[in-house]
Amino acid sequence: MGYAHVMRDEVDDLSEAWAHERPDLDLGPVEIFSRLSRLSRHLDLARRDAFSGSGIESWEFDVLAALRRAGDPYELSPGRLLRETLVTSGTMTNRVDRLASRGLVERLPDPADRRGVLVRLTPDGKATVDSAFEALLAAEREFLDGLSGDQQSQLTDLLRRLLVPFSS
Amino acid sequence: MGYAHVMRDEVDDLSEAWAHERPDLDLGPVEIFSRLSRLSRHLDLARRDAFSGSGIESWEFDVLAALRRAGDPYELSPGRLLRETLVTSGTMTNRVDRLASRGLVERLPDPADRRGVLVRLTPDGKATVDSAFEALLAAEREFLDGLSGDQQSQLTDLLRRLLVPFSS
DNA sequence: TCGGAATATCTTGACATCAAGAGAAATCGA
DNA sequence: TCGATTTCTCTTGATGTCAAGATATTCCGA
Known part of the structure; x- marks a missing residue:
């Protein structure tokens, strides 16, 4: 009950x-x-x-994580990044600037489109985001303590139903 | 199925x-x-x-709605308001300033505590928040279209379980 | 091939938020 | 009653975000 x-x-x-x-x-x-x-x-x-504990902020994780899960060679365009993270282009320019100045990403010219650039994770950025992701998962798992496995599946399914209309 | x-x-x-x-x-x-x-x-x-459509922004609604649902005389302290809306005190000072300059709320000295003030909804503020709330409910109802009544109850219950630990 | 429309990124200026701390008043223990 | 602590609000300075627009390049139809 x-x-x-x-x-x-x-x-x-x-x-x-x-x-x-x-x-x-x-x-x-x-x-x-x-x-x-x-x-x-x-x-x-x-x-x-x-x-x-990992020395980064949430907005930094959002960008680094998008690059990380893109897989080797960990490159995405700014346009793709802003669509993944739901922010505006001005915001993404600023974020990439700051991440680049910290040495966590680098900007490369896009060989296929001279308007574009590619943002690539550095080895330092990869190590940082991997460690931050593990810390995040551990913290989040605690919040799920009150839910059984079945309840977690139910919740996932219900949230997906709400999210589908927004996922173009 | x-x-x-x-x-x-x-x-x-x-x-x-x-x-x-x-x-x-x-x-x-x-x-x-x-x-x-x-x-x-x-x-x-x-x-x-x-x-x-109601001419307000989300942060304005958050404050006005807290005052509105407090009931007549639609008064709360800044401290109470910031706990209800999960923002810092500096943010709340700024929000109340701007709402007061638009004539939607007014600041009164707290008769029971000379350190404190009370923020009160004006008639204009009440009309504004009532209209905005109805528009919000209408918009939100559309997002629930994909869920049956049972599913909505299930989702409510599961979300409550997650939220309880945060509700002191 | 050419010109207009679309796309990709960056720049600018305004603004909302936060963290830290200041000042004033209330509270509480000794 | 007195002093230390807590509470309440506001101030300050830094910062991240957004909307709007500028610039350069690509795409596409005529």
Whole structure:
């Protein structure tokens, strides 16, 4: 049966308050989307802690991880990187500048398109992102403690259903 | 049976790439937390669109909504507001400044504590947040189209389990 | 082949956020 | 009652992000 009937989170308070003030509205979406956005906020903060041991920040990990999982030779264009990380082009220019000045990536001319460049992970960048990824996984695993394997699969499936419309 | 076996989202690509590069790691957490964080990012962007009709931005809604659901007389301290919205005190000072200059809230001295102030929703602020909230609910409801009522309840329950540890 | 439209990246200026700390008032133990 | 600690809000300076636009190159239809 589980403990659903005794568990109470911050969104229960929030939606109860809304229900009191606006009993005329259907607050269904609040139950899901407020939890999603608050969870994401809490997890961002926890992620920052997890990365502090590896000496990088979350935005750095996002870029390095995209390059890392692209596989050898760990190269992607800035355009591809910004689509993977959902930021604007100005932001990505700035991120690559800072990562390059730290020696974690380097810019190369794209041999196939003279407008373009390629961003490549350096050996230093690869070691950094590998260590950060392991720390992140370890931290995240703790947050899944309260969920059985079945529940984790269910949650994955439900989140995928929500995400599909956004995945072009 | 549903369509789980044919649905594929952007995180399926991402985790497949990781599995290829790091077959030594247990990537379970990625399936859930990457989806949470990417969903949250997409939803933030959608929220911005939903609010543009009401003439406010997401950060303004967050503050106005906290005051609105507090109920008459729609007053909270800055400290309470920053705990509800998970931002720092400097951010909240800045937010209240800008909302006050737009006439949506006003600052009052706290009669019970001379260090403190109270932030109160103006009638204009109340009308604004009520209209924005209805627009938000309408937009969010569309994203839930792909989930049955049962699935929405399941998702709510699973998200609550993840959120409880963060809800002090 | 040529010109317009699309694409790729970078630049600029404004702005929201944060971390750290300052100042004022309240609280609590001795 | 007094002093130390805590609480509450605001200030400051640095920084990351965005929107809009500039520049260079490629693509594509006529």
